[in-house]
Amino acid sequence: MEKSKKSKKKKKVSMKDKYIERVEFRIFLIALRQRYEYFEAFKIIDTSGDGMIEIQEFLAAKDLLEKWVGLLEDPWAHYREIDADGSGSITFDEFCDWAIKKNLDLDKEPSDDENDSLNEEEELDMIMEEEAPSIIDPNEHHYDDGL
Ligand SMILES: [Ca+2]
Numbered sequence: 001m002e003k004s005k006k007s008k009k010k011k012k013v014s015m016k017d018k019y020i021e022r023v024e025f026r027i028f029l030i031a032l033r034q035r036y037e038y039f040e041a042f043k044i045i046d047t048s049g050d051g052m053i054e055i056q057e058f059l060a061a062k063d064l065l066e067k068w069v070g071l072l073e074d075p076w077a078h079y080r081e082i083d084a085d086g087s088g089s090i091t092f093d094e095f096c097d098w099a100i101k102k103n104l105d106l107d108k109e110p111s112d113d114e115n116d117s118l119n120e121e122e123e124l125d126m127i128m129e130e131e132a133p134s135i136i137d138p139n140e141h142h143y144d145d146g147l
């Protein structure tokens, strides 16, 4: 029986690339989390659930919005500002653009729970610690004779 030497093609990835991947993944997680929080906020304001915030919904959510961004002296002006394309309704993308511009901090939500000990950074670190071994370990080659 002849064993032909198969030339195994293994992806060579330098540690440097791995590191960049890790950093990018982290940024991705932060962005994803932020967008998720904005989406949750958007859903609360969009009471009709049609994926758009109309002026009535915006005005009804004024108190909530003021918790996030401070006093809205002229809600109509803010509404027009968020409705960037002037369509008369606010889409999630428009809401996101505005929220990012305002650096909306949704952690200001009413919660008297002062002792949630983990901040966002620490939570993400924990996620990364769990993910890291399988992503990073260069000695792991489980893909030998697959395919
Ligand atoms: Ca709506």
Ligand SMILES: [Ca+2]
Binding pocket: 083, 084, 085, 086, 087, 088, 089, 090, 091, 094
């Ligand atoms: Ca619009």
